[in-house]
Structure formats: C-alpha cells, structure tokens
Amino acid sequence: MHASANTTPREESGTALSCTSCGLYGICFARRLGVDDGATSPVVDRADTAIAPGRPLPGTWSERLFVLRSGALKRCRYTRSGEEVIAGFHFPGETLGLEEPTAATEQYVVLEKAHLCHIRWSRVDELMGEDPAVRDAVSRMLREELAACRERLLRACRGSARQRVAALLLDLAARRRRRSLEADRIRLPMGRREIAAYLDVTIETVSRTLSQFRRSGVIELRGRQLRLLDEPALAEIAEWGEDARLCG
Template sequence: MNDTVDPSPGEFSAIMAQHEPLRIVSQRLGALPAPCAHCDVRERNFCAALDPHEVQALSKIMTEAKVAPHAALFREGEPADTVMNITSGAVKLYKLLADGRRQILGFRFAGDFVGLTAGQDYTYTAEALEDTRVCRFPRKRMEALRETFKRIDKRLLELSMEELAATQEQLVLLGRKTAEEKVVSFLLLLANGQVRRGEPVEPIRLPMTRSDIADYLGLTIETVSRTFSLLKRRGLIALDDTTHVRVGNREALEEIAAGQG
C-alpha cells in the first residue's frame, strides 16, 4: 500500500487522453456526475444511479492513488479500512491455501469496485496486473455517508448481488466444466467485459499471465497453454501474441462455453 501515490490534478487530462475507451463511454453517456475524472467510467462504477449531491459527498472523502504492477491494493487478513473503485488498469483478486495453492477469485478492471467486506478484515488479496489507478474511500467515512445517503446502500447492494451472480457462475465453471470449456468461458467473459466498458471486442486483451489464468480456472499453466494451442489449431481462436486473442466463430465458442454436450 505504500507504493501508492496520488497523481497531481494536472495529470488528469493527460491520463484521460491515454484512456480512449473511458472517453468513449463518457461521450456516449453525456455529462453524468462523477467524483473525479478517473471515476468517470459510467454505467459500471458505483456512482451510477446516484444523484449529484451523493456523488459530490463521495468525492469529498475520496483520494486517488496509482498502483504499480505486482503491488497489492490490500492483502487478505488486513483490516479492511478502505474500499476502492478502479479507474484504469487491471487487478487480480486471490486467496491462498496453507501450503501456497492459490485460487484467483476474479479479475477487475476500470469501473469495478473492490474491497467491500462484511467483516473487519479483507477476505482476499487484490494485486495490480499492470499500472492501475484507483479512487480510495475510507470505510469509516464511507459508512457515515451511507447513513446520510441511504441510496448508496441500494447501489452497493446491486453491485454485491451482481458480483454474487458472477461468482456463482464461476462455481459452475470450476466444478463442472472441462479445461476447454473453462478457457473458452474465460475468453468470452473477458470479451464481454471489454464491450461493457466500451472497449473494442477484439482483440481480447490478456493482462494476466498463464499462471494467473490457470489459478483462475482451477488448472495448471501447461493445461492452459495446451488448450490455447488446441483452440488455435482448430481455428476457433487466433493469437496475435500471447496477450492478444482474436475469435473466429463466436457462436461456436458460446456453445462450447455453455457445455453443449
């Protein structure tokens, strides 16, 4: 957490310029309120559906920070005193078993909210995959704000329920899908995420390593690699390089992901 620093206000426009997708979303949706330029990732960030008063109050308790690749936003077991809204970059969330086995719970991108917990401590670790920017909200002050603006709870509940549904979908993937189905489901999930954020559908960007993908899908890096190769050989996907995938036949992939026999 000590590797985070606040960007100067002057940097904002430069940052926004680097993030074409965010600007696209902003333009598409017009001038809605947002606590800061960074948070201006409409529809997805938790300010969506809030009114200007609420957003303004939120902006007052918020601080901005950037996180370097491999640095943690927070770690499992630490006191959960901050919730964060990612404004650019990519983050992985994971838990560890006693002997070091790792399960990645999910990946989060611009507009996503992380660090909300029921208990006192974070129940997972959040780590940046690349240069990442976040808006940080102190939990104490956030809770005070929630007392004043009850609608914030409603919004957080919506987000929490959506996250729960996505996590339950992931249970199906881990418990009942084959390696191929897992990898295909993963690619489609990333593609859908890009569309939701207003980014181009293709190429599908993979900011995470094969090891991260493996720990997300409950596989080994070798199986992930082999499955990519297999899909490529079958003409179902094309790899520009190891981090950019293009999809040939979307319908075919959708069928595989759904487990059509």
Template sequence: MSLRVLRHNGHPVAPANRGDADPLAGPAQGDCVGCQVRHLAVCAALPLDQARALETLAGDIPLKAGEVLAREGDSRREVFTVTAGALRRIRLLADGRRLVAGFLMPGDFIGFSGATHYRHSIEAIVDSELCAFSMQDMRTLCSRYPELERELLERACVELDATRDNLMSLARMTPLERLASFLLDMHARRRRQGYSGDEVVLPMSRTDIADYLGLTVETVSRSFTRLRQDGLIATDDPHRVALKDRKRLASLAEMRE
C-alpha cells in the first residue's frame, strides 16, 4: 500500500503499514483486535477473522492539532476511519468566510464519494489518529466482502439524511434551539462511543461551533449563557458541558418540529 497524505506544511507523509508488523508480537494498539472504536467503524460489519484482511492493508496516520488531512480540491486516493481525537470539515468562501460542514469523531468514516476530489478541507481539531486504506484496496475488499459494501452504503445514506436534517434545522431553528440540538447530538455520539453519564465533551472551539451552526461567536456565547442560566446545562470548563435537564433540552430542540 502506498498512502500520501498532505499535512498543514504541505509535505507528504507515509503512514506506518500494519502489514509490516511482526505477527508474533501480539496485537499492537492500532491492531483490529485491540481497536477501541471497532464497534463503531465500518469494519464491524466483518467478523474479526475476516477483519484481519483489513488490518494487513491498513496504515496508521497521526495528526497534530491543526494539521491537515486533505485540502479542498485534493484528489481522493484514500479512505479513513477516525480512531482517536476529532477533526472538522471546512470550506472557505470567496469572501474569506469559513464554513464548518461537520465534525468527525472516533468511529467516523471518511470514505467513498461520487466526487474525485475533496469538496472540503479536513483538519485535526486536537491530536488525532486515523486508520487509512487506499481507495483501490477498499474497493477490492468490498468486492470480496459484500457485507462491508452494504455497511458503507448504509453509512452514506445515514450521513446524507443527517446533512438534510441539519440544513432544515439551520433554516427553521432559533440560535438557542440550534445549540440545544447540537449538544444533544454530541451527547448521543459520545454515548455511542461507550461513555455513560450526561457530560458532553466539546473538543472544538466556540468559533467552530458558530461556523457549524451558522451563527456568530457572540450569539453562541450568549446561547450557552442562556442555557446555563435556565438550568439546562453547567459549563465550568468550555470543553466540557454537563447536561442538567436533557428532557427540557430535547423539548427546546424539537420546538419547531
């Protein structure tokens, strides 16, 4: 496998290939058998013995906070699963404004698309790790394992539905409702990762959240303050939010449904 990924400094990086590892050394941290997000990843569609076929083709890519995985306009040559950290999809408009199209968390797949080039830039919010495959290797595996192809198609459909729902929400919701919906979504994603409790971890900045929700940073800050004053959340740390009343948050997020 040959993978080349552009970092923020423009230099290509070749990730470590797991197929080169000593098979007698036991499962490394990045191996499928020890992967902490396997239950969330597309490879969960395969039994563990078949997932070994993925492992021999995989490469691990570490990214420091702020480093770029792919730039808008780059050719698509690889597919990725986020195994640790968090990334954002962004697009810069002609007038210099930045749009955040979404956030990628552990277990999320950056994969197939009808486009031959990236429509967004993808960059790490915090130190992150990804499992990478060449596009051709993934196509070969899909041909060999139909269940993997079905999983990819299902995920593509779910992502499309989520994008449509988000666009409708941005058009119909007030700033407070948008933030409530966002916090509940982040909470649901954290629970899928296996965490319990009512705490939401927000690795992204308030500016990221504003650019994602289509609001100004000032409006996002005021909305956080309002939710806190109303007793719906607690925010001692800007990157950790305790949901104090999820029922009221859900009612607020669904106010215009």
C-alpha cells in the first residue's frame, strides 16, 4: 500500500480514503515500510483493477487479509431455495477475511465499484513474529473487529423493525465518523432488498420505516442519498423503539 493518498481511488460519494484511515495501516507502516526506509517492496499488495458491482470477491479470500480501499461490499450466502442471507456490509478502510466462511456458498459481493489491498495470512504470521509492533497492530485490529461485529449482530437481531433500521443507520454514521467523513450524510450503497435481507424484515417494512422516519423529520432521504437530521432521536428509537414524534 502506498503512503501517498493522492492516487487512492475515490468512493462513489466522492471522498478519497487515505492510508491512515485503513484497517491495515498498522501492518503496512508499523516499521515505516515504504515511507522513509527506501523499501522497494510494499508489505501489502495493492490491486489497481477495480471489481465491478455484482461481482464476487475473486480468489480464496480465507487465505488472505483484505482491506477495501473504495466502494462497498456485502457478505452473503444463499439458501437451497435461492434466498439471499446477508451477514453484513463493508466500507472503505475495513478489513475482510478475518474469519472463515460459515458456508460453502458464502462470499463477498461488490455493491459499488471496489478497489482492494491484500496480504496473505502466512505473511502476516511472519511479520508478527518479526516485529512486536505488527503483532500489537494485528491483535488490536482483531479485538476491535470482534467488538464491532458483536455489537452490530446484537443491534440487527434485537427489537422491532423500527429499532433495527434505526440501529443500522446509526452504525453507518459511526463507521463514516471513524473514517473522518461526514457522519450525517450517507450514500446508501445497498438497496431496500439488501437492507431487508440483513435485518430479517420485509422490503415493505424497510420502505415504510424509512418513510416514517422521513415524515417525522428524523432523516432526509432522496433516492439513496440519506441525511441524518436528528441522530439523538434515532438513538432513542434504536434503544427503546419509541420517539415522541413517532408516537400516535
């Protein structure tokens, strides 16, 4: 991964991702590789060819640790009847491949044109043995990812449909905030069908809930351009399922 952010691809929303916002930053630069020491080979491989929307992540992703530089992905699998089950969404700066797939049909599928960096797990093991800074960076990354996944799972599976939708919007805002982007302005890379499959509700329920939030002044929604107008109200809905403006 290069140190300069000038050549970094841009998100569909038009905001570039810098290396300092990347989930692999601690591995790439723990020993200042590629920055000041004149290293000729980067620690992480940078794939400059974009992956088109609708395409799965190529290769055996369980053998590599990936980071998304731009675009958006969904992690999904399909039942015998062809029903899609979505386990999560991924955005620039976030790592992929931290866990083994739970089913043979499980895969990452591109939602918006994506660019990736990747490193083999065998190389990660070597770096961890060579440098305590890398070992600490990987340990911190795993702890943070585990905590974030557990929180998302709890929020996505508990409460009413209203609570689940509110929690998802708050999560999207929090993830943008961690990347130093505007947290209240979100371009949704996923459609209502993907949101419904992730939250285990119907498409009609997602549409009705978003419309209710919009009418109450909690959000502004134009197509897939979302603006959070009242994040505290969303937090109250996510926690209790109620907000004074939505009652009655």
